[in-house]
Amino acid sequence: MYSEKVMEHFRHPRNVGEMENPDGTGRVGNPVCGDIMELYIKVKDGVIVDAKFQTFGCGAAIATSSMVTELVKGKTLDEALKISNKTVAEALDGLPANKLHCSVLAEEALQAAIEDYRKKV
Amino acid sequence: MKKLIYLDNNATTPVRPEVVEVMDFCHTECFGNPSTVYSFGRNAKRVMDESREKIARMIDASKDEIVFTSGGTEADNLAVFGIAKANKDKGKHIITSKIEHHAVINSCKALEKDGFEITYLDVDKYGIVNLEQLERTIKKETILISIMHANNEIGTIEPIAEIGKIAKKHKIYFHSDTVQSIGKINVDVKEMNLDMISISSHKLYGPKGIGCLYVKKGTRIKPILYGGEQEHHLRAGTENVPGIAGFGRAMELAVTETDKENKRLTRLRDMLQEGLAKRIMHIIFNGHPTERLPGTLNCAIQFIEGESLILKLDDLGICASTGSACSSASLEPSHVLMAIGLPHEIAHGSLRLSLGRDTTDEDIDYVLDVLPKAVEELRAFSPLYKEFLKKGK
Numbered sequence: 001m002y003s004e005k006v007m008e009h010f011r012h013p014r015n016v017g018e019m020e021n022p023d024g025t026g027r028v029g030n031p032v033c034g035d036i037m038e039l040y041i042k043v044k045d046g047v048i049v050d051a052k053f054q055t056f057g058c059g060a061a062i063a064t065s066s067m068v069t070e071l072v073k074g075k076t077l078d079e080a081l082k083i084s085n086k087t088v089a090e091a092l093d094g095l096p097a098n099k100l101h102c103s104v105l106a107e108e109a110l111q112a113a114i115e116d117y118r119k120k121v
Numbered sequence: 122m123k124k125l126i127y128l129d130n131n132a133t134t135p136v137r138p139e140v141v142e143v144m145d146f147c148h149t150e151c152f153g154n155p156s157t158v159y160s161f162g163r164n165a166k167r168v169m170d171e172s173r174e175k176i177a178r179m180i181d182a183s184k185d186e187i188v189f190t191s192g193g194t195e196a197d198n199l200a201v202f203g204i205a206k207a208n209k210d211k212g213k214h215i216i217t218s219k220i221e222h223h224a225v226i227n228s229c230k231a232l233e234k235d236g237f238e239i240t241y242l243d244v245d246k247y248g249i250v251n252l253e254q255l256e257r258t259i260k261k262e263t264i265l266i267s268i269m270h271a272n273n274e275i276g277t278i279e280p281i282a283e284i285g286k287i288a289k290k291h292k293i294y295f296h297s298d299t300v301q302s303i304g305k306i307n308v309d310v311k312e313m314n315l316d317m318i319s320i321s322s323h324k325l326y327g328p329k330g331i332g333c334l335y336v337k338k339g340t341r342i343k344p345i346l347y348g349g350e351q352e353h354h355l356r357a358g359t360e361n362v363p364g365i366a367g368f369g370r371a372m373e374l375a376v377t378e379t380d381k382e383n384k385r386l387t388r389l390r391d392m393l394q395e396g397l398a399k400r401i402m403h404i405i406f407n408g409h410p411t412e413r414l415p416g417t418l419n420c421a422i423q424f425i426e427g428e429s430l431i432l433k434l435d436d437l438g439i440c441a442s443t444g445s446a447c448s449s450a451s452l453e454p455s456h457v458l459m460a461i462g463l464p465h466e467i468a469h470g471s472l473r474l475s476l477g478r479d480t481t482d483e484d485i486d487y488v489l490d491v492l493p494k495a496v497e498e499l500r501a502f503s504p505l506y507k508e509f510l511k512k513g514k
């Protein structure tokens with residue numbers, strides 16, 4: 001049911017683990033199924049220079065976390081805020097309809113991390 | 122491709138070669154319609170009757186008490202709706218449990234919309250139905266008690282003989298979904314005071330799309346499918362003769378081999394359970410410790426999610442299943458795991474391994490070798506595990 005791309009990111013998730021002293025942290029829970037995603041970013045001169053994640057969730061949740069960390073690296077905060085769950089799902093060659101809500105989790109975690117960063121500075 | 126380790130035998134089983142053989146014979150040598158008069162059609166009828174007799178013998182019933190259906194789901198539907206239709210003048214109350222298969226639960230829910238009152242009995246933490254509550258909720262309008270013999274997810278075996286006694290005392294029809302128990306533990310309709318039981322062929326190494334409802338002589342029941350006069354007027358439609366022949370052979374073999382296979386599977390399952398308990402921290406085993414199907418192992422592995430574990434196991438050549446919310450279309454966790462009182466986040470990490478005829482000692486060793494590593498990998502990036510470890514320090 002998952003695309004090859006999803007499976008590839010699931011099997012070899014990029015940027016996994018906790019980040020030491022992140023500049024922004026976003027933690028969101030999925031109200032639909034109860035999963036949790038944590039996203040950490042490092043910001044330098046308004047650009048996201050590093051991103052990492054930790055996820056307790058399904059294959060799609062893990063793959064979208066991995067993909068979103070890849071997508072944000074090198075982007076300015078404003079550019080990163082434009083990344084929607086659709087962008088993430090498309091980058092993974094699509095998600096099954098009942099798994100689209102997992103990509104919303106990725107979008108929300110990213111927004112929360114940026115918000116957290118902006119609150120701090 | 123690497124070896125496939127199939128540990129999802131509660132979902133379905135492979136068809137045995139002995140069964141394929143009789144089915145092939147039916148497909149080629151006796152394709153006639155059993156309702157016809159000429160001898161070629163009668164051959165098909167004979168094959169069907171022989172199968173019916175075999176199945177009846179295996180559960181201590183007589184052959185005119187077997188109604189072939191398209192499987193377990195239809196048998197459950199026939200029992201629930203068939204009794205409801207034929208007995209609604211007596212009353213519109215049905216008692217079932219919270220852990221039944223959806224074939225029973227959703228049939229009951231449909232009846233609720235038609236004005237029936239349904240009591241869904243609670244179960245304890247092992248999944249055993251509350252007998253005291255059963256006795257308490259019986260009333261003069263109660264027309265049916267439907268309690269499964271063994272649960273497909275956690276393997277818990279219900280006290281069917283005791284429920285049978287209660288049903289008999291109150292003169293209420295008693296149906297049991299024995300789809301998971303036949304061929305794994307003993308089922309005797311007389312000893313257990315059963316009026317109806319559902320059986321599905323594909324759970325006992327027979328073909329899919331065939332099963333039966335045992336209906337005790339004298340039971341007031343109406344059909345749910347109308348048409349021809351097949352199956353004692355209880356199930357219209359030209360019979361699935363190859364399926365019926367295969368089902369009969371599979372049932373005969375499974376029931377005859379029950380004791381031997383039960384011992385073998387219990388040993389393997391216990392080996393698996395002990396091995397996992399030793400190798401994985403924070404694992405909870407579900408279902409009754411002893412009153413449980415021999416090959417069923419259901420556990421909840423904390424801090425990880427079941428669907429992702431199933432995907433990892435799939436990469437390792439292992440087929441298993443989970444009751445996690447993420448793996449279901451409705452995104453609800455398994456109703457069985459909720460009914461035994463598991464918190465949502467623990468049900469999230471549920472894993473069911475169901476062993477079968479093909480499972481070997483080597484398979485168990487392999488699972489014990491690779492499963493703990495897969496769990497480690499997923500826990501390595503679980504925010505819940507991280508928090509748990511920090512709290513511990």
Ligand SMILES: Cc1ncc(COP(=O)(O)O)c(C=O)c1O
Nearest residue numbers: 192193194222273298300301321
């Ligand atoms: C307990 C139980 N009842 C009923 C069924 C449905 O049987 P079938 O697949 O033959 O419709 C199943 C299998 O999924 C089951 O495990």
Ligand code: FES
Nearest residue numbers: 033058061102447
């Ligand atoms: S996160 Fe639960 S379904 Fe994907």
